[in-house]
Amino acid sequence: MLCETATMSGAPLISARSLVKRFGSGPEAFTAVNGIDIEVAPGEAFGFLGPNGAGKTSTMRMIGCVSPVSDGELRIFGLDAATEGRKIRARMGVVPQLDQLDNELTVLENLVIYGRYFDLSRKAAAAKARDLLEFVQLTEKSDSKVEPLSGGQKRRVSIARSLINDPDLLLLDEPTTGLDPQARHVLWDRLYQLKELGATQVITTHFMDEAEQLCDRLVVMDGGVIVAEGSPQGLIAEHVRREVLEVRFGYGRNEEQLPRLDGVGARIEVLPDRLLIYDDDGDGALNELHRREVVPESALVRRSSLEDVFLKLTGRTLVE
Numbered sequence: 001m002l003c004e005t006a007t008m009s010g011a012p013l014i015s016a017r018s019l020v021k022r023f024g025s026g027p028e029a030f031t032a033v034n035g036i037d038i039e040v041a042p043g044e045a046f047g048f049l050g051p052n053g054a055g056k057t058s059t060m061r062m063i064g065c066v067s068p069v070s071d072g073e074l075r076i077f078g079l080d081a082a083t084e085g086r087k088i089r090a091r092m093g094v095v096p097q098l099d100q101l102d103n104e105l106t107v108l109e110n111l112v113i114y115g116r117y118f119d120l121s122r123k124a125a126a127a128k129a130r131d132l133l134e135f136v137q138l139t140e141k142s143d144s145k146v147e148p149l150s151g152g153q154k155r156r157v158s159i160a161r162s163l164i165n166d167p168d169l170l171l172l173d174e175p176t177t178g179l180d181p182q183a184r185h186v187l188w189d190r191l192y193q194l195k196e197l198g199a200t201q202v203i204t205t206h207f208m209d210e211a212e213q214l215c216d217r218l219v220v221m222d223g224g225v226i227v228a229e230g231s232p233q234g235l236i237a238e239h240v241r242r243e244v245l246e247v248r249f250g251y252g253r254n255e256e257q258l259p260r261l262d263g264v265g266a267r268i269e270v271l272p273d274r275l276l277i278y279d280d281d282g283d284g285a286l287n288e289l290h291r292r293e294v295v296p297e298s299a300l301v302r303r304s305s306l307e308d309v310f311l312k313l314t315g316r317t318l319v320e
């Protein structure tokens, strides 16, 4: 097995209480994470979803024990992150937002050298590295330099590298940012496979589809605080209706349609480029538009998503 999750009699793997990250001091101080509480159970895929600047990376860096906690308590594997960072880091795998691979070395060498940091013998590190490259489907690139690899391949090397110490916890910061759709799907597949093998994953993302695909449970962050928490489907059921009818009447001309739409759907959200009409029966809402002889430029019924949850909770879209 690639990852064996620590089972600690049901104790959370990560537990944060009133966690704060402050940058600077005095009147110049900026609070990036403002008193969040989280718990991550062994085997869980846990996500931080939020727009740029929400505080996801700052939180992740505290969990990764590379950025000190400013206030509150953070325990990982039952250990205090403030004092036991070294022990915690030894049991974690980290895939940072930007790949930190050595372009001059081969793919295999990158993994072997990393394994040496964890006191693996060269032979053991090489054997482990080969297993991991097979897992991320890059065996044929083992002896290639990293430099010419595609973004998706580099990401997979980073994932393989993060697993070299058989981590009990894997931290993935924006794992698919900058990748094309096909590379994203390959990566999702590998992460899903890891989860099946029992790995505990903490993922930050500003892609709602990624959060829906990968996370068992997530917190939605905005402005350094948690605005919602639950499973992707649970959050959608709690905060928005099952379906959305998206209609466009022309940029900037959507709001003026509202009087004609009174009573259509359960709730209407106005965006500059479209109206979102939430209802458990999107086709029913569309039929009602037809009955009223309201003819938009375009109309589309889709399933509600985490993007809709975010919009409802903050009044903003995730990617603005």
Ligand SMILES: Nc1ncnc2c1ncn2[C@@H]1O[C@H](COP(=O)(O)OP(=O)(O)OP(=O)(O)O)[C@@H](O)[C@H]1O
Residues within 6 Å of the ligand: 023, 024, 030, 031, 032, 050, 051, 052, 053, 054, 055, 056, 057, 058, 059, 206
């Ligand atoms: N070293 C730092 N010094 C001062 N401010 C910082 C520092 N690092 C982050 N910040 C600020 O803290 C806030 C949260 O940043 P953070 O990187 O945690 O957000 P994020 O949710 O990960 O966003 P992104 O999706 O862009 O990575 C931002 O306003 C950012 O400018």
